[in-house]
Amino acid sequence: MVRVSGPTLTDWLRARDDETLAAVLRARPDLATPRPADTAVLATRAGSRASVARAAEGLDTFTLAVLDALLAADADRAPVPLRRVVEHLPPGTPEESARAAVDRMRALALAWGEDDALALPPAAREAGGPTASLGRPSPTLEHADVPALVEALPEDERKVLATLAGGRPVGRTRDAATVLPLAQAKTPIQRLLSRGLLTRLDAETVELPGQVGAVLRGTPASVEVTEPELRTTTRKAALVDSTAAGAALELVRHVETLVRLWSAEPPPVLKSGGLGVRDLKKVARVTELSERDATLLVEVAAAAALVADNEAATPEWVPTNHADLWMAATPANRWATLATAWLDLPRLPGLGGLRDAKDRILAPLSDELRRPAAPVERLRVLDVLADLRAGTGVTDPDGLAAVLAWRAPRRGGRLRDEMVRWTLAEATTLGLVALGALSGPGRTLVAEGAAPAAKRMAEALPDPIDHVLVQADLTVVAPGPLEPHLAARITETADVESAGSATVYRVSESSIRRALDAGRSAADLHELFTTKSKTPIPQSLEYLIDDVARRHGRLRGGAATSFLRCDDPALIAEVAASPTATTLQLRKIAPTVLVSPLPLLEILDDLRAAGFAPAAEGADGQVVDLRPTGRRIQTPAKALRRAVPRTPGPDQLTDMVAAMRAGDRAADSRRGRTVSAKSGSGAGANTAETLALLQEATQAHQAVWIGLVDAHGVASQRVIEPLRIGGGILEGKDPTSEEIRRLPLHRITSAALVESES
Template identity: 60%
Template structure:
């Protein structure tokens, strides 16, 4: 076997091969390697190999692991040996490893860098250390002589890791005196003693128990992803329903925080009790509250106030978002989710200190989250239109096979969280990607909003008013009608058909906003597809007859009423004493307290007062909710790592490497040396460079770049002056950085 170093292999590689290597392993190009030797050293480090392995699938990783098991990091290994360990030919996986410089050499002399062994740990493929004593042992015959308990122990260790802790390894015991499986296996030489409490299964025996291969053959094939066929329109319509429900819940969260903001924990985030309170108020589960809170903050709709007692408060962006069409609101939230550098699914779990992780806390931040989220959706995008996966677990298995080293310990959980969140948002439905989500992945938000608008049910302008004072909306209401109905009725249940209920309080609330009884009668008469029941008419008239008889204004506040008996009745209440009401006229009372507080107290006492403005019209004093200035959202960053290297950068790095290789192999004459940056005489160097300029001869120079890295170049000087050497290759070298120079000999 003819061994070759990685540096020599890279030096002999074509420009196209090195170009693909630099594109695939971006870290190798920064800073530009001085020559192929530096490139090889960098490519062989454990850190760089580990980063490259994150993008390898299970089959390719198995080939690299087999090379490590075979000892290719210490001496060349033949392809036949590799095939024997794999149970099949390595095929394209080996070519990919060569293209990534993770393996190199001809088929009869394959090698890997020593850093590869560090990447796979002390037990590559879950196999132990070799035992030369077993090389000539008939392992099949030895295994045939052992008992079932010994075989069970060996089977457990052969699955990996190959070491076990036991107290039975302390002393050597002859086979005839061995009292347990560990002692018998040690006596037979089928286990190795590492220390008094640790035993190890030899590599040869581990391979024998696995049938001579390092992994079961089935694991080298990509698992199937079974799907169910659906019409794309069916998928989009199902997703639109989920999207509308999610938007309704988010609106409820924003309105709840407008009226009663949740406090920010001292350590940051949203407390567990607040999550439970919101879940109870909105009648949803806690994971959904977490997702709603995270996306509200991620979209800039909510932020922590700057008060000493900070609270989660809606921002000024909330009002414009609430007034936008549903499809635009969805697009804003879906885009925020796609780019969210956080993992909401972590909320509720415990950290290393056994502390519960809470929503909106810094512990949920994961810069890789957008990349991992898109990876899941990109896999769904590969499926035919409308095809939905049958099981999330099958998707988890596929993505784990494609990149087993990406995502860390949360790798599989992230896939499950992504699918659950995507389904809740309407990005995925029936296991398939929606048309709107596909447009988002293509970075076309306008097309995404248009696709979602087409999938959402068309707004309706009719409701069904029933005798039990419920109002049924058979679909999403037009924006103006929805505002009117919400003003006079409370949502009782939501879904594809929303049920509202009209009560005395809800009618009074509508009258408080300045609407009259005639306005409410006209609303139901115009928009009800069924006859308006008498019970609703009576309710509106009864509340309207009593509403506003008692009116208030600011004195700080005042009350007036034409009925002196009612005024006297008010003065006899505890509220009159608490709010220091006093009569200034037979029909007028005043109070030093704000009008809103006074009216709330009177309502609690059973009265139905209304607020009055300067012109005598009824005012709506209900608070519109707190708002704080919107914070600037960070720029979108779907991929946290540096972007792909450009063709121009690749060409420059490649030229840099080739120039360094040429300088390293060039024959040169007498070398003039000068300490870089020193104050020594430069006349000899200047004379040599001037001669090379006149004679148009190549010069070998050594120099130190701005990063302090020493390297060599072969250049053809065209001008020397002003402290700069200019070369025919359009490069400029400061003379004070040149450490040595020599004419190139033929």
């Protein structure tokens, strides 16, 4: 990066303080991997084409306009003053606004230098917009009245110039073989070459001079200096949090339903990957959600490693053993697991159900929904809401999309606006956003992480209640979230009829029989409703419990392979005479005993379908629950890994900057006698000559230049003053910071004595 005048990017970075260098590494994390050995390496990376293009993607609309103005002023070829940059901006643009934009680029190391000598890396021209791709200026036009020359051209020559000005300033033509005098020129290109309004590069290439391109393109009529105003509405923060808490409880309940559904009936994995339309509709029907919300539900459950592809010969989507741990956690922790999984999800659930370019439906959980940039785009949406005061929300998703488009017009692609709408809708379903505002738990999740967010959600959730309201129509109303033990007992005895802020359960003969099958007695059920209901128990419920309990368990079965026994020979005879006995291969071995070679669970199910009420008993004669607990698979290790790379932390940045400073000092030091590891002996080889030189420097109290390779194979250099050598460690003092360093001898690749400046 040779400059005509002014400091290079390396010189400018060296002159910055440690906080500025750390800010550059934080804002452009790609520069930090692998660790730069010194500021020269940092400057080289910062000026590379890929890194410059990546950094330019994050610039706002006005800063991009200033970048284009810098390029129009050829700041990538020679330093230019700020006033020249302002000349290439729309008339009336405040110089202070341009300076603020330049400061933003300086903070990213996209631009450097003082206001009177601003510079850009050469790769910036490719990162600029169309208005910045001007050709090199022509020395013959420096003092010419270019606008007048262009205005006087005939139509065919103006058309050639306009074509080059509208795209790349370089074109190929056979008319560039020679530059003829104007009188001999016949074609428009030959005449333009003779006038000096085109520059000949070689026999087949011409270039539009920068002065001509600037005239033809002109200065933009206007540019938005500030971002569009965001229309907002304000509500009480407590209302936002309570609404979000309700959404979180609904989310947790729906995921529990999904896990139970797929435990009993795992859906198949499509041959092309993903979940079939029929299985998605079933999830939507069972959970009473729309297909779009059902898509979000299965995507989040998979991202949280609660369900996974079992990768069998006939693959299915099966809950993992991690799902059992999740269901045993508190509602707040369960919500935090799901919300974090969505935040880091490198996929777009909003694409599910849409069609691709070949008119094929994009299936949930398929690779077609994968978008690695999705987590970054989600955070951009939530960051806008996080900048607002608590309780303040947006009224129009399109307005939020316009703000994000101004802040980073090059990000998002063709789905940019749709992603904003999808993110708001999904965040609302997950309880991160409510009433258009970022909830307290959502704000904590974005800023601090999952554990603090779970604690914040626990505070927002209503306190668990220890009672229900039994109604005369055999419904049980839970006026809020129940205590875990009570919720399990009620769910065991009744079926959910409707859910919301208050959950309604219905007691039926089948639900009571389910509780009895699980080992409960009629007395247990009477006690449950008597002690936990704030309303009187209707007689109809008492009669129903007693009636089902009286018939339940009179007929008992066991494995013999299977057997049925009853104290009443008449009932055994009735079962043996029924059509079901033939199907079940029941055989009487005693007046009160029947046996069958079929599994007991199959026998009990068929007898219940025939109108009997058998119960299963264990070896001790007690009622046991034979219902299947659901299938599980081992949680894939890759499913628990975070998908989003994180910016280096403060301590890491501090270490990187310190290592770069040491590398700078090592690079600047004058080195005398040098030794290094022998060729072919490996990076960590420690020759006798190297050890002898280090011992010599230790005795002479002379600084030494050290070349190192760390555990990741990254090379670096530093200057230290050796103090002692022993135990495979070189201990020395950093001559600038006075800090003591301990360097493993096997990591040292070379060493040199540092000569004094005198």
